[in-house]
Structure formats: C-alpha cells, structure tokens
Amino acid sequence: MSLLAYLIRRVFITVPLLLLVTLLGFVITYLIPADPLAMVLSERAMANPQIVQAYRERWGLDKPPHERYLTYVGNLIRGDLGESIVTQQSVSADIARYFPATVELAIAATLIAVALGVPLGVIAAVKRETLADHLARVASLIGVCVPVFWLGLLALSLFYYRLQWMPGPGRMNPRMVPPPVVTGLLTVDSLLAGRGDAFANALHHLMLPAMVLGAYSMSLITRIVRSAMIEVLQQDYIRTARAKGLIERVVVMRHALRNAALPAVTAIGLAFGNLMAGAVMTETVFAWPGIGRYAVESAAKLDFAPIMGVTLLVAVIYIGINFAVDVSYALLNPRVRLS
C-alpha cells in the first residue's frame, strides 16, 4: 500500500471517530438531570409557560434529539462551545486564554520525561536483571502509581515551603511585569521580548510543576524503551554488529536505540496525551492558570459548558496526536504500511 493510501485510510478511521466523540459529548451533555432552563430563568419566569416555551424555541430545546445533535455539531465546527455560567464568557474565548499555559507546562514536562525516561530505559535494558534494571523498574512503577495531586503537594511543601528552592504556585512572580503576549508561552514570550529576568522567573516557576507532571510520562517512556530495547538487543543484526567488533556503545546507541525508536515515539506521543489529563491535577495543585484548572474549577461550580469544552478539546488533541504518531510511524517504518 502506498503512503498516500495509508494516509487516506487513517483519515477514514479518524473522522468517524471524531464524530462519535462529539456524539458522546452530546449524550453526556443531555444526561444532566437538571433542566438547563432552571439555570438561566428565575423562578417566576419558570412558572410562566409562555416564557418557558419562548426559551425552549430560542435554544432549540423543543426540537427532536437528532436535530439538536446537528445543531450541536454545527456549533462545535464553528468553534462555539457554549457559554460559561460563572465567567459569563464564551468557553472558546476562555479556553484560548488558558490553553497556552497548559501547552507550556505539557511541553516542559515532556522534555523532562524524555530526557530522563529514554536513558533510564536504555540502561535498564542493557543491564537487564541487574540492580540498575530493578531500580529503574521500581522507579517507573512508582511514577505510574503515585497520585499526581499528592506528589505535587509534597513537592510544594518540601521545595517551596521548607527548602525555599522553588517559587510558589503560579506562572510568574505577581510583582513582575509579564512580557507582551505573542505565543502565550511565558518563557518564549520573555525571550522574544529580550527580557532575561522574566524568562528566568517563568522558567523557575515552570520547573516544579513540569517535573511533577512529567513523572508519569517518564515512567511510561522508561517502561516502553526498556522492553523495546530488550527485544532489539536480541536481534541477529545486533549479534552481527557485535561480532564484527563494534564497541558496545556504538552497538547500543547506533544500532539498537535507532530500531527501538519506533515504539519510543509511540510512547512519547501517547504520554503527551496522558499529560493533558495529568495537567488537570497538576494545574489544580500549582494554581497554574491552564485549561485543566479551568475545567476543575468549573466542575466544582457545576458549570457544565467549560468542562465539556475542555473534555472535547483534549479528546481531539488526543486523536490528533494518535494520528500524527501513526503517520510518523509509517514514514519511519515502511513495514507498517504493508499491514
């Protein structure tokens, strides 16, 4: 199968999936037991059937479910995710405001996770069944099992409150003037504005939450790199490479790691998707003004439109990353296209 045919097939799988995701979102939205009208109308207005009827017609609540679903999807396509009851703003505008903070945190966490997870996985595989391997395995198990919100609280309590090595919650010292918004990523914007002080401050604030958030991904990456490396190291071409007298470092780094890179790419892609979920808890603990905290705060106030907006956005990102991983997989490995 050609690459183009493969891509087309992937698109044909992805688009219905996206539609199903919106259908699920629609179903959940209409699970809400409370009458949405009760939230916008006063008690007196609710008692007046004419007003209620007018509102029902105005919001299309009198239409049959399938028509309402079409309206819902139409709104989604136009980027209309509804309105937040609490902030009185459109959810899309809110998300646009909070999203860069989440992206910055997720990228930093991924960088940390890759920088630590890949070497740990390689070492564990090369020194298989030794103390180093067992330690790496236990460390990755801990990373998967530890509650992110608890890890965040402990880290804050130790590094911020006791040792005072790290700044407190938030993205930047509130007394510092933030750089003009270009990308929304404070570190990048500071550099673009040539503000070294702002960059250092933003980076310092970013480090602790990124480490906490990256712990889970690091564990995932360590596990997958380890098992991929173990499999590759048993291949004939590795024996050949060793037999022709290559030093072990070259065998591991050039021959084995490159071939183990494919599953590692998948792991990193999937880990990034999971980061979005972990970000919900990390942002809540670190008062990080991203979409995760926005969703949690809305959830606490039962403000439903923002929760569903964030949920759908994250699902779409997740599907998008999966799609990108599949495509990069096919580009890197011609064998994938054949299956």
Add this chain to the structure above:
Amino acid sequence: MAVASAYPAAPALTTERAAALRRNLRRLLRNPSVMIGGVIVLFWLCVALMAPLIAPYSPTAQRVTNRLKPPSAQHVFGTDELGRDILSRVLHGARVSLPVALAVVAMSGSVGVLLGAVAGDAGGLLDEIIMRVADAVLAFPSLILAIAITAALGPGLQNAALAIALVLWPEYARLIRSQVIALREMEFVSAATALGATRRRALFKHILPNALPIMLVKASLDMGNAILLTASLSFVGLGAVPPTPEWGAMVAAGRHKFFEWWLAAFPGLAIFSAVIGFNFLGDGLRDLLDPRMSRRG
C-alpha cells in the same frame, strides 16, 4: 446438566490439571511482584475489614481543642482541622476506597466482558458499533471524561464510581473481543463445536473461561486505577462528601496547609501504597501468564 454429562472429563486430564495448578501456585509464590503486591493488598483488605476494631478513635469524632496537632504518641498521624484523628480516618478510608474500586471493576468488567464477547462472537455490524463506541470512549483521557460525566450526573461517591466504570469498560471489551476471536480458532473450541456444542455454549464454557486469567490481571491493575481515579475525583470535590473519610478528599483538606504536612501526606501515602500493591500484583500475575500466553498463540 444433561448436556454437561455428554462431555465427561478424562481423569488423566484432571490430575494433569491439578499438577499444573500446584506448579502455577508455586511459581506464583516465588514471584517477588506477586508477593509484595499480595502482602500490600492483603494488608489493606484486613484494614478495611477490621478498621472499627483497630482504629484508635472514631473517624468522625471532632475535638476542637485538638485541632491540627502534629504526629505524636496519642495521634500517630496527627489530627486534622476539626481535631479528628488522621490515622483512624486513613484506616476507615480503606472501607470507602476498596469497596468503591471493587464496585467499579465489577461494573466495568462485567459490561466490558459482555459487550466484548458479543462483539467478538457476533462480528459484523454489532461488532463494528460496539467497538467504535469503545474507541470513542478511549479517545478521551479517562480522568477528564470521568470528571465530565460526574459533573453531569452530579457530585457524589456513587456517581463518581458510575462515571469511572463508564470510562473503564472499553478496555475490557477490547481485551475480551480479541481473546474471543483468537480462542475461537483454537482446536479445543473446534473440537467442542464438532461434538455438537452450540455457539453460545462454546462461548461460555470454552472460550470465556480461558480468557479468565488475563481478565484477572486486568482487574487487578484496574483496582489500582479505580482507587486513583476515585481519589482524584474526590480531590477536586466531585467524589466523597464530608465527613466521609475518603483518602482523596482528605488530601484535598491539606491542600493549602503546607506547614501541616501530615494532613495530606498520610492519606496520600495510603492511596499510593494501595495503588502500588494492586499494580505489583497485576504485573506479577501478568509475568506468570506471559509464557503460557505465548505458548497458546
């Protein structure tokens, strides 16, 4: 029953099975992951059963004069902002988290197994519909979808458990479906069919029992998952309501109290240890299963 007697079990097979069972049990006890995980899980099970007997205080008894006391001989884990003994609350918390996790795994497991078996067995359009819905659910990160569903249903431990079950079933469905499809081609299933077993009988008596071990591994890993998700939902205020001694909610109570570290530290440690116990157990069980799985297919 009359049907069952049509397939008499060969005695030789039974002894062989018993021997295999003993061999597996020995391997089970020699596996360090299973041992460590088993001991931790057993510990929490005992705590859940005996909490009222072993807890030094009532989990809800308040003593305002005793607020926010650090760990001491009287209160090993300290006291919270209402003067309640944290150790007693952590011990009683096992009676909340473990049953909720069990209910979640039972719900998601049974729904997932049923739908997965139907999908794998029926094939065609039904299979397509079930699995595409499963894919759509899996497209959401589980925690975020659980938050959305709980918020829609209304906060509370029961709704949180229901939401988590709704989020976790697709993995069971996928697992069972692939098992059903793989096992259907096995000779012992063909043999049963050749002897006149109906499709349904082949599914329930021959295929599903053979998929059971892998389900147990999944269930063990998911117990940890369910505990973590429940605690997370409670932490953000969608799960347990006060004064329920739920671990996640207890950690949340210590959120803004960095000086009183014991408020969050001990309940969090309880979550962490329970989750790691179930993960060790599941990991170890999977290690033991792996060679057999590879021999099968």
